[in-house]
Amino acid sequence: MYRTLLKSKIHRVKTTHCELHYEGSCAIDEDLLEAANICENExxxxxxxxxxxxxxxxxxxxxxxxxxxxxxxSAARRACVGDLLIIAAFAQVAEADVAAHQPQLVFVNDQNRQVELRHHVPTQAL
Structure with missing residues (x-):
């Protein structure tokens, strides 16, 4: 059995452009793609x-x-310049590998520059 788990997340990036007539869906700074382990066309x-x-x-x-x-x-109709976005990618992980799986969680500043990299989401408390 496989489970679909969070593989990568770029947390709260600011939309810098919305290009309705541009070919391609979401252009992401290559530094952020690499930090989050997201590849082109993923x-x-x-x-x-x-x-x-x-x-x-x-x-x-x-x-x-x-x-x-x-x-x-067409995705440009779903965001405006300045909107905060969370960008995520998922992976199929074999049941035997689930416990060891660690996602790449990239956190940015208000200029969309990486400021932190984590590998787990903390437990939410009341």
């Missing part, structure tokens, strides 16, 4: 913190070091 889930929209698309490379998060094509 399926990503995007959750818009500001408006509640959730959609699935794929990642393309954005200019390295630019902080770029460009939501493109």
């Amino acid at each position: 399926q990503v889930h995007i959750w818009n913190v500001d408006n509640g929209e959730r959609f699935v698309t794929y990642a393309i490379k954005g200019q390295r070091g630019s902080g770029m998060i460009s939501v493109n094509g």
Whole structure:
């Protein structure tokens, strides 16, 4: 049996561009792609913190070091420049490997520059 687990997350990045007529779905600064272990053309889930929209698309490379998060094509209708997004990717993990699995969780500052890397989500308390 396999379980679908969180593999990668870029937490609360700011949308820098929305390009309705650009080919490609979500351009992400290459530094962030590498930090999160997301490859070009990989399926990503995007959750818009500001408006509640959730959609699935794929990642393309954005200019390295630019902080770029460009939501493109029809997905551009689901975000506005300045919106905070969570970008996630998932993996199929064999049951025997579930306990050892550690996701790449990338946290950024207000310029979309990585400031922290974690490998677990803390337990939520009341």
